[in-house]
Amino acid sequence: MTQLRELVTPFTASMVKTPPSGHGRYVSHNDYVQRAISVIGPHDFHIVELIRGLAPGIKTEKNEWPAREDAVLGCLATLEVLIDGKQHSITEPGDVDNPAMNHDGSNAKVAASDAYKRCWMRLGLGLHLWCDSYWLDVQLDKVETAEKALTEGAE
Numbered sequence: 772m773t774q775l776r777e778l779v780t781p782f783t784a785s786m787v788k789t790p791p792s793g794h795g796r797y798v799s800h801n802d803y804v805q806r807a808i809s810v811i812g813p814h815d816f817h818i819v820e821l822i823r824g825l826a827p828g829i830k831t832e833k834n835e836w837p838a839r840e841d842a843v844l845g846c847l848a849t850l851e852v853l854i855d856g857k858q859h860s861i862t863e864p865g866d867v868d869n870p871a872m873n874h875d876g877s878n879a880k881v882a883a884s885d886a887y888k889r890c891w892m893r894l895g896l897g898l899h900l901w902c903d904s905y906w907l908d909v910q911l912d913k914v915e916t917a918e919k920a921l922t923e924g925a926e
Contacts (some may be wrong), residue, residue, distance in 0.1 A: 774855045776911045777810045779895035787900065792868075796900050800884040803891055807852075815851040816890070818883055819862060822846055826870035836871040843878035844870050850890035863889035 782798045789796055807814060826842035829835070845866040852859050865886025867878045892898050899905040 773911075773915065774810050775895060776908070776915060778806070778854070778891075779898065779908045779911060781899040781905065781908065782806070782897065798888075798897060798900065800887065803888055803897060806896060807891060811852055811854060814853075815849075816887055817849055818879070818886075819847040819849050821879060821882075822864075829869055829871050836869075839871050842870050843867065843875040843882065846879065846882040846886055848883055848886035848890065850887065850894075852894070854894065859894060861890040861893045863893065865889060 782802065786798050786802050787796050788798070821843050822845040823841050824844050826839040826844065828838040845864055847862060847864055849860060849862045852861075863886050865882040865884065865888075867873070867881045867885075870878050873881070888897060892901060895907060898907060
């Protein structure tokens with residue numbers, strides 16, 4: 772099995788969670804890291820830029836967080852990785868929900884985690900979480916089967 776085929780294999784249902792907001796689905800950062808390392812091995816990931824700006828204030832029934840100027844709202848980060856012998860460099864944004872609720876260190880970590888997952892999504896890992904209809908893994912199985920048949924027929 773190729774590295775790409777292993778990356779596009781959906782996460783197991785037990786790893787997929789629904790956020791408290793109730794929209795979307797996600798898999799924890801540590802599960803992405805484990806899959807990436809188990810398939811690819813070590814890889815480079817770094818924040819290129821922290822995105823700062825006004826974090827709007829938030830008021831709930833129990834708490835209130837004032838607006839903050841120059842707060843970390845997100846980041847741009849780059850993933851550099853070798854997959855099946857080909858080098859890839861992917862840069863993606865990562866953002867923070869409700870940035871006024873946390874300090875900038877926490878916001879930077881959340882944004883970096885979001886960017887990490889988005890970079891991997893461009894390479895197929897976790898892509899099924901963004902799709903209404905996911906078929907990439909089945910398509911790659913067909914390609915691998917056809918390539919194997921051609922190789923065996925040439926022998």
